[in-house]
Amino acid sequence: MGKLIDEFRLVWQGISQPSPLLNIGFAAFCLALSTAVRWGLALIRPDVFFIPYFPAVFFATAFGGSRIGIATALAGGALGLTVNFSDATADRARVILLLIYWTVCGLTIWGVAHYRSIALRQRDISRRLIREEEYRKLIVDELQHRLKNKLSTIHAVLHQVLHDQPQIWARIDPRIRALSRTDDLIARVDGFGCDIKDLLVSELGPYGHVRFNLNGDPLFLPGKLAVSLALIFHELATNAGKYGAFASPRGFLQVSWTVTDDRLGITWDETEGPPVGNIGEAGFGTKLLKSALMPFDGKTEISFLKSGVHCTLQCRIPAS
Known part of the structure; x- marks a missing residue:
């Protein structure tokens, strides 16, 4: 369990990529949580079918990328179309809402995946700059050490020559x-x-x-x-x-x-x-x-x- 938590933390911070099992598990958790929210909303508005699944698509895409985001969007649409928490049945209006839902999900997935790729590039650049900075600091420390030794050597040579x-x-x-x-x-x-x-x-x-x-x-x-x-x-x-x-x-x-x-x-x-x-x-x-x-x-x-x-x-x- 601790290993899974560590992997989740590293993925969430953008340090590593999630494993397929963690990716699917996180998407399933988001879908389950969205379905629970939909059930709660159905007590007030039974005609809410797809809106609770938008956050699931957003977080699944941000966590694992566009592929798992698309899979989450498809699964959320299927759940909104087939699972009912009232006496309402799937009709033409719900199918139209499903198409609108998938259209909005597509735009969401594209936007999140785009900025996710930018963030990953920035992290790669940051890591490279950190490595270059550490290497530069090592070189500067070495040059400072050599300069100090050279100045000490010059001091000793001059003292030897000018001792009289x-x-x-x-x-x-x-x-x-x-x-x-x-x-x-x-x-x-x-x-x-x-x-x-x-x-x-x-x-x-x-x-x-x-x-x-x-x-x-x-x-x-x-x-x-x-x-x-x-x-x-x-x-x-x-x-x-x-x-x-x-x-x-x-x-x-x-x-x-x-x-x-x-x-x-x-x-x-x-x-x-x-x-x-x-x-x-x-x-x-x-x-x-x-x-x-x-x-x-x-x-x-x-x-x-x-x-x-x-x-x-x-x-x-x-x-x-």
Whole structure:
């Protein structure tokens, strides 16, 4: 009995096709139920012969297809013509009603079978898309794993080469780690990108969540733009930790962003940091800040104010 119930559930959900025995049994049940309804209606209107069998034809066709629907329509017509719950006998009027009943049943069967075939095709497409999505996710996970291993290998090789040049290594190591954190963040959203707030929190979180404030609407960044901004945020946060707001007990950082059409504007505003001294020649970090957004028609402007570093970023958000 449990096996029959499971088969019925799978058929009703469109996962599988019914067996001939289940198909015939369901149609017979629908006919029996319709006949019982007809008997009840006969207590009020004895001239109701075929109307109760329309639902049986509809459900039998939806469950098992057009063939069992046609068989149900023929059987329902035969029952309506031959079975009587009153003294009325089959006459010419009942034969005409039978022809009308079969005509309407034919239209019903055609319509239900048509939409049933569409639903079956859609389910097949859905199953195929689910399989393709699972396969794509497997490939993306494998690529993410290989990328992480490759980045770890590059990190280890550079550390081996630069172990006797700690100053150069100190400049490279945190940037590689920042890229690794960004890749992990992007991977968590299926490799397409990440939210700007999540990106900022991952970079600024180690300095303490009470040391900064983020202001802006939720904004999803495509992968390439997220990587470029991650490098910029890392440079700014590193400078803030060494010379800016995060280097002072009372220092505070305000980051806000706005979007106008496809243009993203970001403001990085530090306050209560140590006094800004003489600005030396532009180093690697400054050059990175100036050039990282060029592929996105962007620019970076940095001002060293008495209150702290003020940086504005503008770029185009790629459509993808």
